[in-house]
Amino acid sequence: MKNFVFVVRRAAHGTAHGRELAEAAMLAGAMDQSVAVAFLDDGVFQLKSGQCPAAVGAVAVTGPLAALAEDGLARLYVESESLAERNLSAEDLAVATQVLTRAEMSDLLGRADVILTA
Amino acid sequence: MEFALVVTEGPFTRQSSATACRFARAAIARGHRVWRVFFFHDGVGNASRHIEPPGREHNAAGEWSALAREHGVDLVLCVTAAQRRGICAEALAPGFRIGGLGQMVEASIRCDRTLVFGG
Numbered sequence: 001m002k003n004f005v006f007v008v009r010r011a012a013h014g015t016a017h018g019r020e021l022a023e024a025a026m027l028a029g030a031m032d033q034s035v036a037v038a039f040l041d042d043g044v045f046q047l048k049s050g051q052c053p054a055a056v057g058a059v060a061v062t063g064p065l066a067a068l069a070e071d072g073l074a075r076l077y078v079e080s081e082s083l084a085e086r087n088l089s090a091e092d093l094a095v096a097t098q099v100l101t102r103a104e105m106s107d108l109l110g111r112a113d114v115i116l117t118a
Numbered sequence: 119m120e121f122a123l124v125v126t127e128g129p130f131t132r133q134s135s136a137t138a139c140r141f142a143r144a145a146i147a148r149g150h151r152v153w154r155v156f157f158f159h160d161g162v163g164n165a166s167r168h169i170e171p172p173g174r175e176h177n178a179a180g181e182w183s184a185l186a187r188e189h190g191v192d193l194v195l196c197v198t199a200a201q202r203r204g205i206c207a208e209a210l211a212p213g214f215r216i217g218g219l220g221q222m223v224e225a226s227i228r229c230d231r232t233l234v235f236g237g
Contacts, residue, residue: 002226002227004223004226009237016159016202017126017159017237020158020159020196020198020199023198023219024158024219024222024223027218027219027220027222027223028223031220031223031224031227033223033227113226114226114232115232115234116124116226116232116234117234117237118126118158118159118234118236118237
């Protein structure tokens with residue numbers, strides 16, 4: 001088993017990167033790997049409550065992200081500094097996510113065998 | 119050392135694909151093995167046999183095909199990403215094949231290093 005970390009750094013809907021990376025994380029979890037998904041920078045917007053993706057013809061991302069954790073396929077982490085820099089807090093998130101400091105996020109990435117970004 | 123490469127950008131606007139292909143050749147020249155290149159996100163566009171850049175400009179599909187032909191590198195596209203972007207099996211340049219995300223994970227499990235080009 002390898003320790004995978006998928007790093008999401010872009011907001012939802014403007015690009016498909018987060019959505020497609022979540023699909024890859026699901027696959028890795030289904031293949032019995034240790035999987036974490038880390039939300040940094042604008043990637044924290046993926047988790048925000050109050051999204052209306054249908055208004056722009058997009059597909060909801062918060063449901064599939066929550067399902068990753070609920071199904072035990074991946075652990076979800078969000079960086080506290082990235083939230084604060086965007087005037088957000090954990091209460092603004094629609095998905096249950098563990099909040100890590102930038103230093104803790106650095107440790108998480110340092111322990112990874114494979115880091116996949118988009 | 120065995121490498122898995124993941125290419126996430128298209129064939130022309132960004133340099134990621136060309137850099138990845140050159141990295142693969144450099145690694146092979148130094149005695150390493152590039153076991154698989156996985157094309158994900160807009161990276162699936164590198165596989166189109168319809169790419170025809172003018173003059174002597176970089177031809178992404180042609181250079182990847184040559185790498186596969188000369189060194190047996192496995193070139194695999196994410197099927198879902200390809201379908202979303204209109205890349206079907208009939209459109210593939212030689213050496214490419216359609217696969218699934220499981221093959222990206224498999225390559226990362228097997229290989230010593232996974233490098234992502236793009237993003």
